Amino acid sequence: MSRNFTSDNVTPASAAVMAAVLAANEGPAPSYGGDVHSARLAALAAQLFETEVAVFPVTTGTAANALALAQLTPGYGTVLCYESAHVATDECGAPEFFMGGGKLTGLPATDGKIRAEQVEAVVALADSMGVHHVKPAALSLTQATEWGTVYALEEVRALSATARRHGLRVHMDGARFANALVHLGCSPAAATWRSGVDVLSLGATKNGALCAEAVVFFDPDLARDFDRRRKRAGHLWSKLRFLSAQLVAYLEDDLWLRNAAQANAMASTLARGLAALPGVRLLQSVDANEVFAALPERCAAALEQAGFGFYRWPGCAVADDETAIRLVTSYETEACDVEALLEAARGADRA
Amino acid sequence: MSRNFTSDNVTPASAAVMAAVLAANEGPAPSYGGDVHSARLAALAAQLFETEVAVFPVTTGTAANALALAQLTPGYGTVLCYESAHVATDECGAPEFFMGGGKLTGLPATDGKIRAEQVEAVVALADSMGVHHVKPAALSLTQATEWGTVYALEEVRALSATARRHGLRVHMDGARFANALVHLGCSPAAATWRSGVDVLSLGATKNGALCAEAVVFFDPDLARDFDRRRKRAGHLWSKLRFLSAQLVAYLEDDLWLRNAAQANAMASTLARGLAALPGVRLLQSVDANEVFAALPERCAAALEQAGFGFYRWPGCAVADDETAIRLVTSYETEACDVEALLEAARGADRA
Amino acid sequence: MSRNFTSDNVTPASAAVMAAVLAANEGPAPSYGGDVHSARLAALAAQLFETEVAVFPVTTGTAANALALAQLTPGYGTVLCYESAHVATDECGAPEFFMGGGKLTGLPATDGKIRAEQVEAVVALADSMGVHHVKPAALSLTQATEWGTVYALEEVRALSATARRHGLRVHMDGARFANALVHLGCSPAAATWRSGVDVLSLGATKNGALCAEAVVFFDPDLARDFDRRRKRAGHLWSKLRFLSAQLVAYLEDDLWLRNAAQANAMASTLARGLAALPGVRLLQSVDANEVFAALPERCAAALEQAGFGFYRWPGCAVADDETAIRLVTSYETEACDVEALLEAARGADRA
């Protein structure tokens, strides 16, 4: 049983992923991706996404995002994204570094979802300023968002259509892509390239892997020389089999979807339970595995007292007597964990 | 039994390393290095190197080298190294990328070992050219070298003394540091900071890990903000326990030294056996786990025919009727593997 | 007579500056700054700023700003500035490029002047996020601001004291520094280092030069290796005499102050005249040589019709029936030019 709701990156690896790593530890194998696991991953990704893809495993979400954005955006370009997107605030400037000094143009959004009109406005401004302004080159959408919400397919389509009209490429930061997919109930293809996404950062670490993410290009031509880009960033493993094997296990037998479904269900239960408490309100729609709630400070303190881990969250519009917190569930979260937290919250309320 | 002498990066992970990864897969753990394995690694490294160190696990040797060199060298600087050093020829420009456009100044060396006089000459030239020339900022020594040789301690000391006199920092690319250490028979401290080394890229992947290297600073002040540098390169794992645990297992109970000793011994046996064959000669001193030999093309072809894996090696000074090859042993190489290869070579000779 | 109020960069060079360039065209002269004009500039700058300075002439304001900020800020750092500062919006990402991927953190300000509390807030947020966030490393103040306002000395001092307390360096973008100085009526020293400024981008092009700006460090130690940084950016002229001579002429005999005084006086007259018209209001305090005004669209159109050049200005809070415009005066603007514009505006009003 776990009282840790701080993040989904505190989880261990899923048993099936760990078993795959162990199984890959057999005798010598060609290095740098010449192994059978990497081949298997390529085939599996093509099958899952129902199209030819170019898939590049890397170690971290920061690497996946920064490499992908650098592939789309020249140094004199800019990436349009939500102003508090992970790429903009939590990666210590990795995208800017990989782009060679490119920029991110942050757009406000109360629910983490930017809108096509905002993209239009930035493009119009840039056009009016000509050479003095960086060139809008790509759009980065986080799916599920940093606020635990999920873009509807029509929202993605509207954004990518606008982007395409102005010559921008579309990147999806899918650190929690499986959680979004489960919420949407659609195919991986529908959630991505069929909705106009050019490149996906496919997260696995938060949802069951040890250290595995992948950059997936839906147009292999767009991946030209990406292998050199990855290499010179120090992100090409010599024993790549250990990375590819994780992703194979993650995608096979629907492990990723089962894990995400559990995390989402637990977040949903948690959200319902919290919302039913007096003085507690949800700050965002709970579409994936994150719950943002405002509650009395007394209640937040009581939960901490009871040993529950979570973050007080800055940047939320709450009343003076409210405390905003973030609770994250994972594939490891069980119904009893949620119930225990709710019980503690109820106790604080009664106290 | 293995006939694969292509590289030590085709090996699986050592059993003890894999066991440590498995053991680390227990329940939730703080992310980004707040875990017990990372703490254990820090303590272990300090103990092994007999001084306070700042140790940063990363995934690849390219990342370790490029990050370390970028910490030492500004964009308008240059790193002096052997002209065919791994950092100069096999990392797709990673050091230059991480340094923000800094340079590498390659120095010729028939045995892979550069000399203090060469450093003096480069510094003198740079001084004479002033602002028009990049500033010599660091020296990078590969230990063991790309030619399987090992710098003697006095050689390292002479180089680092020269470097220090001119304000250059000293980096050691220790992708095969354990192999060098076993050859030198000295302490890790003697091989590094006591001989003037400022930063070590400590390799583990080739010698028993899945994907683990570490940047070790012997002066923690020199590591200032290195954590941010690592983060923005996408090299800070969220589940860092899985990386730190590998390094702990690698360094504990002398696993690294035992593995390297086996690899070195096998290379030594292989070298002796080859040198005894008519028409075969060693091209370099076999100090670590690599054997460079010139042999009749007929013999090289026969070995390939027999299923042995190795590389024909460019850039060696050999006669027209000789073929230069590289054979790499590892901790997995066994006496019977070496004997099988020698037997096949003898057969080719008799044929 | 000129009807061009679009910008102060449409002006020709002052006669004295051009004469100095001509005078420098005598016989051979040492290249790269070994000439007498460059020596004269160094001495003059020290005298004017009443302290030892390191002064580096460059060609453009973008170069001056980007080089200066790169000297203060590592790639994993960020520069705090007004969100629509020139460095943030009009230099096509030059600072980010020169910093090697560093960021700018834009702060809102209705009058272009950021406040110490905003700096405190950014630093506190960064501290709370640790390694995941870029490191606040420098503060950039535009003086005079992009809105034609001027920071009071106490405002500069409060900002620089806050910056210093948190380890940030202070840069001043002085593209229109002379205009600010004339407004403040203080010494160059008081306006800069005595108020906590570490580095000044001293503009001259807009105020009488052909193509001359200078980066001025008030602590020469801070300028370490800056000469190499300038060289590798392609900003070290071989015939530096032609650049230094411009700056000498600019700073000698108070030319810079006389030119700025004329521009400021004309802006002031223009502002008063416009404000007196019905339906016209000033949008910003007119401290330097820029006038931002809201006027009836009919009036704006009439001015254009009459051949006056100026920009309609986006991003101003105006009513639906108002048009925001920017009018810039220069050392070339004469009283009759201003009067002609005002007369045309009055005519439009009467029509």
Next chain:
Amino acid sequence: MSRNFTSDNVTPASAAVMAAVLAANEGPAPSYGGDVHSARLAALAAQLFETEVAVFPVTTGTAANALALAQLTPGYGTVLCYESAHVATDECGAPEFFMGGGKLTGLPATDGKIRAEQVEAVVALADSMGVHHVKPAALSLTQATEWGTVYALEEVRALSATARRHGLRVHMDGARFANALVHLGCSPAAATWRSGVDVLSLGATKNGALCAEAVVFFDPDLARDFDRRRKRAGHLWSKLRFLSAQLVAYLEDDLWLRNAAQANAMASTLARGLAALPGVRLLQSVDANEVFAALPERCAAALEQAGFGFYRWPGCAVADDETAIRLVTSYETEACDVEALLEAARGADRA
């Protein structure tokens, strides 16, 4: 009369160039290239090169070279050039900086001219190393070379044909392009795009301008977004008229060719005179305006004693009793200057 043979960058500007700058100083003019001089330059360049070109004035040769190479070469790429080319040794890493960490691959050449076979060899090596090696992306030829020699047209054609076959673009560093052109006696078109050159750094500073170079693209499509690249490097002048006017004057009325012809003729006279002296020999063919000679140290010292300026030159293969020197002539050099130097040399010989 001048005794300064140190470099052609110690010269003042040609009278016609200075007159053009003065003439451009008339009233307000559109900034950033909207002026008539910039338009005139574009037309003139197209006419001179007999094709549609995209021409971008910049301030220094370093800027021209670094910007041009960055346009041709991604960060994971490399530029093939002579190992002691100006771009490789005298620009403080500018090309690497502008490319975002790309490399230069230096090729040996006793006369400064690289050969097609060398390009083939580098490409073959890179191909064999795949993703671990930087990608050969461009070839940079210095014309005239750093040793005062000039590539014959068939040499340029052979190199560019090889480059093209392997997907490399061809850049020409024409810091002394006019000198080469005069030597070749061909049209600017024949010397460049008709011989396979994609981009030219057209120098003017050394040959009569104050501070003017230009990047000339012979395929305007290849110049895509180059204007943003220039802007973010701080190399877009606001008062561009003053730069464009220099180049117009330089190219009009054959000033560039007349100036170069004078410089070349003086170098030729100087070379013949020196070669006739006992103990003196020319180290390179004197094709342009540089003379590399080996002479007795006694003679070199006597010339210095007599007040002549020149550089002792490192890296030349000379005997122990010889001193290698470089003498540079310019459009300002007169027959009497050359005669005076020869006379002094003869005197030293007799002494």
